[in-house]
Amino acid sequence: MRIGFVGLGVMGRPMARHLVEAGHEVVCTNRSQPALDALVAAGAEAARTPAEVAEKADVVITMLPDAPDVESVVLGPDGIALTARPETLVIDCSTIAPGAAQALGEALAERGLRFVDAPVSGGEAGAVAGRLAIMLGGEVTAVRDAEEALAPFAGITAHVGPVGSGQLVKAANQMLVAGALAMTGEALTLLGQAGVDIEAALGVLQGGLAGSRVLEVKAPSMLARDFTPGFRLDLHHKDLKIALAAAEDAKVAVPLTGVVTQLVQGLRAAGDGGQDHGALIKAVERLSAIRAEQDPREGESA
Template sequence: MPTSKETDMSTIAFIGLGIMGSPMSVHLARAGHDVVGYNLTPDRYGPLEEAGGRGSGSIAEAVKAADVVAVMVPDSPDVQAVLLGDDGVFANAQPGTLVIDFSSIRPDVTAELAKEAATKGFRLLDAPVSGGEAGAVNAALSIMVGGSADDFAEAQPILEVVGGTVVHVGGNGAGQTVKAANQLIVAANIEALAEAVVFLKAYDVDIDAALTVLGGGLAGSKVLDQKRGNMLEESFAPGFRIDLHHKDMAIVSSAAREAGVVLPLGNLVATLMAAARANGDGGLDHSGLLRGVQRLSGQPTH
């Protein structure tokens, strides 16, 4: 019998071919979809073209014949520009097109964009992802989806090409709210791991052995599994940049204020993320929070 990943092939416009978008577009092309990519800088088309997709010269060109438009750009203003601009999706795609926004943006912005999409005859799902570059490369992302149940059902076979865990969590904006919670948990875990590493090193413990045994108990986490190498080697090539996690923590803080809830640890981690950025670490992987703990401890950073 056909699996859920075996579906009628679609023409997919993929807007944003960065660290995450590029491997996601490649998976869709290799699955047999006709993928047309667009990126602000044209040097990102190579992997998609090698997988059988193609690049385009503008958003308008990419979306004009698309059944589905996928968006993976950094922040709320970027998504607004992609969807609302004169060269954008709503002005150039065919009415009825399904738009899947994989970006992580403000829930209120997503809700407004969904209303605008509906007035123009489009359908919008917010489908932010978790798993970082490794998850994108391995098609193992966790995808939290907000929007109508019918639109989710239509998108699910496409989402399952790039994700390992795909869950419909509610209406428009719900996906972004769950992603904000995800970023809160991840940031707190990374900071705790960084502090543990600095603590263990102060006692001249075998750090690799210590993290192995910690990973086997209640302290174990995917953060420990995926980020231990970065911290042991003090190598912070970006899988997910501090700049972007700083943006996400601002979303968490703002949404918490609007809901009238208090996030003491979240606010502290947001401050530490901002401090890392202010110290020039914004382009590093978020495991680079280790450098902030080192600085506070009077230790050299590498």
């Protein structure tokens, strides 16, 4: 399969590399040159613009920060839609609003192109391991073709409905992750202040009903004060606002999501938006007037 890839950020780089390693012909472009050069060295072909990518590919995958970026790459003057052949499949793995995904799908359908929204979950670690959870929204045949293209970096996939549905499920995912991170931060802060053996406590907690991937993966980095971004607080804040808007549209009350969103916003206001979302523990510490020892890795950005 000849696959185009646009967006070689923290997640996009390993995703595209998996496609190359799986034997696909991959043509890619990116705003920053070093990431593009690294993928070319791994066996991909470079393109100057998204339009040039689409001209050479049967399937084009985008992995970008937000809806305006996706809209520009897909529908802009040098965008994918300009040169893509009829029936080309465009797969957006970014996290954007469900309405934005629906609008993109409609615009591409008018041009004879197919579209699937396929946001991913699993963070940088999941992307590197090729074990991402992918929620797909679109027409049945398009989703089937998308699953084949995404297989090299997918751990689990699910067709959850029409275009836009993938983004709704991703919004729910981000609500759950943010809530779990906040509660993990609260629990670790309590245990630390109470003076118990935290390592032993984590072992028994992970073996019970409280056990989770968030506790397994994020608790150690929280304790180590390692907030090197696998997924930045700024991006999680954007995702939580998408979830709040979706809840408003559905007339659903999500008070806990609102509280966690405000905690994240407080961290962003303090200049921590570039840190990993595990830095939510710092919000709890500040509310409790706890001064934790800062690790020099805090504040690093991707």
